[in-house]
Amino acid sequence: MRLDYLTIFPDYLAPLRLSLPGKAVESGLLELHVHDLRTWTHDRHRTVDDTPYGGGAGMVMKPEPWGEAFAALEVAPTDTIVFTTPSGQPFDQRLAEELSGRDRLVFACGRYEGIDQRVVEHARDIAEVREISLGDYVLNGGEVAALAITEAVVRLLPGFMGNAESLVEESHADSTGGLLEYPVYTKPPVWQGREVPAVLRSGDHGAVARWRHEQARRRTAERRPDLLAPSALDDGTPIERAV
Numbered sequence: 001m002r003l004d005y006l007t008i009f010p011d012y013l014a015p016l017r018l019s020l021p022g023k024a025v026e027s028g029l030l031e032l033h034v035h036d037l038r039t040w041t042h043d044r045h046r047t048v049d050d051t052p053y054g055g056g057a058g059m060v061m062k063p064e065p066w067g068e069a070f071a072a073l074e075v076a077p078t079d080t081i082v083f084t085t086p087s088g089q090p091f092d093q094r095l096a097e098e099l100s101g102r103d104r105l106v107f108a109c110g111r112y113e114g115i116d117q118r119v120v121e122h123a124r125d126i127a128e129v130r131e132i133s134l135g136d137y138v139l140n141g142g143e144v145a146a147l148a149i150t151e152a153v154v155r156l157l158p159g160f161m162g163n164a165e166s167l168v169e170e171s172h173a174d175s176t177g178g179l180l181e182y183p184v185y186t187k188p189p190v191w192q193g194r195e196v197p198a199v200l201r202s203g204d205h206g207a208v209a210r211w212r213h214e215q216a217r218r219r220t221a222e223r224r225p226d227l228l229a230p231s232a233l234d235d236g237t238p239i240e241r242a243v
């Protein structure tokens with residue numbers, strides 16, 4: 001897989017070279033390219049933004065540097081351009097899985113009040129486009145979102161991370177039936193006067209499985225009731241059905 005990042009803060013994406021994606025690069029599984037959007041400006045101040053038509057607060061990212069960047073990177077119809085924006089589709093595990101099947105992702109990291117809408121339209125003419133949000137809060141720019149999306153996607157690549165049970169057992173994976181992960185414990189059996197639940201040390205695998213499922217269900221009901229409630233958009237089957 002090849003990942004490209006277009007940003008006016010290339011240093012913000014330095015963590016890509018560390019840890020997870022860094023290891024994938026070393027193993028040849030991944031190619032990473034971070035690009036300074038100002039490379040494709042031509043004025044003395046390397047301007048990437050301008051005032052919004054129609055008025056209003058803040059600045060809008062100009063279209064020309066983006067268009068030149070896509071051309072220079074030879075973005076192709078089989079590529080996916082990811083615009084990180086708070087008005088995008090909420091990022092989730094399903095979307096991470098979908099993106100992990102792509103040959104090339106080009107992250108367009110917006111700043112200020114956003115990117116001129118014609119850039120998104122142009123992007124749809126030359127590639128597949130996803131507009132993705134990390135959640136319902138506002139970041140100063142899309143770089144942190146691109147990092148988060150990258151980490152979620154790269155760990156799903158076949159041949160990465162050992163890719164076995166640790167991938168299927170965790171929160172939001174199908175095997176938990178869409179429930180949050182149950183609480184986990186390790187040694188020592190007593191710490192600060194707090195005991196590990198006896199059932200986990202009982203050796204009764206059936207009892208352990210039942211306890212974990214009950215904990216997952218409770219935790220989900222408390223923290224994420226939306227994961228249990230039948231959605232107005234689906235067929236009404238509760239998500240818990242798979243367990």
Ligand code: 6GU
Nearest residue numbers: 084085134137139141145
């Ligand atoms: Cl992807 N970008 C920005 N700027 N803010 C966000 C976001 C993205 N997701 C949540 N908030």
